[in-house]
Amino acid sequence: MAASARDEVEEADDPPRVRVVEDFEVFFRREQRGLVALAFALTGSRGAAEDIAQEALVAASRRWGHVSQLDSPIGWTRRVVANRSTSLIRRRASEARAKARLALRGGPTEPAPSMASENEHLWALVRRLPKRQAQVIALRAVHGLSLREVADTIGISKATAQTHLERARATLAHQLEEGEDR
Amino acid sequence: MTDLDDRLTSAVDDLWWCVEDFDLPATVQRRPAAQPALAFVAATLLVVIVAVGFGSAVRDTPRDMAASTARFQGGVTTATDVAAAPDGRSGPMTMREAHLASTVAAAGRGLGWDVDVPGDVLATTSRAPLPGVTFTEVHLDLGGAAGRLQVSYLRGDADAVAEGTSVERELVEQRGTADIYEGTDGNTARAVELFDGTTIVYVRSEWTSDARSFAELVEIADAVNREHGDRALGG
Numbered sequence: 001m002a003a004s005a006r007d008e009v010e011e012a013d014d015p016p017r018v019r020v021v022e023d024f025e026v027f028f029r030r031e032q033r034g035l036v037a038l039a040f041a042l043t044g045s046r047g048a049a050e051d052i053a054q055e056a057l058v059a060a061s062r063r064w065g066h067v068s069q070l071d072s073p074i075g076w077t078r079r080v081v082a083n084r085s086t087s088l089i090r091r092r093a094s095e096a097r098a099k100a101r102l103a104l105r106g107g108p109t110e111p112a113p114s115m116a117s118e119n120e121h122l123w124a125l126v127r128r129l130p131k132r133q134a135q136v137i138a139l140r141a142v143h144g145l146s147l148r149e150v151a152d153t154i155g156i157s158k159a160t161a162q163t164h165l166e167r168a169r170a171t172l173a174h175q176l177e178e179g180e181d182r
Numbered sequence: 183m184t185d186l187d188d189r190l191t192s193a194v195d196d197l198w199w200c201v202e203d204f205d206l207p208a209t210v211q212r213r214p215a216a217q218p219a220l221a222f223v224a225a226t227l228l229v230v231i232v233a234v235g236f237g238s239a240v241r242d243t244p245r246d247m248a249a250s251t252a253r254f255q256g257g258v259t260t261a262t263d264v265a266a267a268p269d270g271r272s273g274p275m276t277m278r279e280a281h282l283a284s285t286v287a288a289a290g291r292g293l294g295w296d297v298d299v300p301g302d303v304l305a306t307t308s309r310a311p312l313p314g315v316t317f318t319e320v321h322l323d324l325g326g327a328a329g330r331l332q333v334s335y336l337r338g339d340a341d342a343v344a345e346g347t348s349v350e351r352e353l354v355e356q357r358g359t360a361d362i363y364e365g366t367d368g369n370t371a372r373a374v375e376l377f378d379g380t381t382i383v384y385v386r387s388e389w390t391s392d393a394r395s396f397a398e399l400v401e402i403a404d405a406v407n408r409e410h411g412d413r414a415l416g417g
Contacts, residue, residue: 025209028209032206033201033202033204033206036201036204036206037197037198037201040197040200040201041197046200046204049201050204050206054207079356080356083356083358083359086359114199114200114203115193115196115197115199115200116192116196118189118192119189119192119193119196119197122189122190122193123193123197131359137190141190141193141194142194142197142198155356169186172186173185173186176185176186176189
């Protein structure tokens with residue numbers, strides 16, 4: 001009886017949780033470019049980035065009833081993008097499909113990025129980091145996520161994310177310094 | 183470190199500048215068809231997978247355990263053919279089969295299952311369906327006639343495996359670099375299929391076996407992938 005009474009009190013104290021289910025099209029329009037940016041940072045390929053973002057969005061749309069109920073639907077989708085982007089095999093397959101798609105459109109297979117060379121170089125260094133370190137750096141830099149948000153997104157602890165971030169920063173700083181010395 | 187922050191800020195600004203310029207589709211688009219040669223390889227691999235009884239997850243017609251067992255026993259002839267032993271057990275296990283069975287048993291014991299290897303190994307299969315592709319399968323007794331757990335492991339050409347597994351199934355979970363899909367395998371069983379680049383792990387269990395939840399099958403698939411992904415079972 002005591003437990004039952006406590007439950008009733010807690011139930012009365014807790015405001016009803018009403019989760020507003022966002023329309024997938026709204027989610028898609030808002031998040032698509034950011035997902036492409038994350039994939040672009042981690043793959044360095046426009047075609048692969050677009051394809052990986054599409055794959056992630058297709059996966060989200062198919063399970064939107066479930067994904068939209070998660071605490072962070074965009075976190076789930078970013079995780080898909082981050083994992084696929086750092087999988088070499090996936091990247092190759094996506095790139096091949098993207099090239100095929102672009103070829104069918106009659107367009108260029110891989111438009112030259114218009115990024116400054118020093119920035120291209122930095123992203124190339126990021127992509128050479130171990131997988132988790134690259135993901136942490138990209139999620140922090142591209143989306144400005146907190147360490148907690150980064151950790152939740154890729155499914156690791158905050159402490160582990162902190163370690164990855166510190167190691168990644170140390171490696172990048174060292175490599176940039178070495179490059180300047182040459 | 184300030185210099186690194188400045189460099190990162192500049193790189194991010196530049197990245198976004200590029201991405202803003204991308205002409206992105208306005209709606210979700212299904213993936214286009216793969217290149218013909220790749221599609222042919224994928225189709226070939228799929229046919230082989232189905233033929234050796236690995237394609238359960240991609241079929242949408244319900245099957246029962248009898249059909250599954252018949253497929254397993256009748257559709258596959260290997261060095262460790264089930265018929266070789268009078269009690270229905272396999273012949274001597276290959277190292278790959280023994281390793282796979284041990285991995286599953288260890289992971290199962292971690293989940294609280296009562297499983298013993300080789301005592302609970304009902305049957306094993308291994309073959310090379312294509313050059314560079316290896317296939318290994320074990321069936322374990324997890325609680326009587328209706329309690330069979332099937333674990334299949336395929337490793338091979340990355341592109342063919344990737345295309346072969348990218349059929350109309352829903353991604354339900356990711357473990358590291360692995361995608362895990364829910365398999366459809368009749369009204370009396372549950373199944374999951376893990377895909378990790380060059381590797382597919384398929385785990386199927388009867389409802390009445392010790393594997394009582396989908397999450398447990400995911401754990402088994404993940405354990406097999408972690409144990410064998412780049413090692414002994416690799417072709």
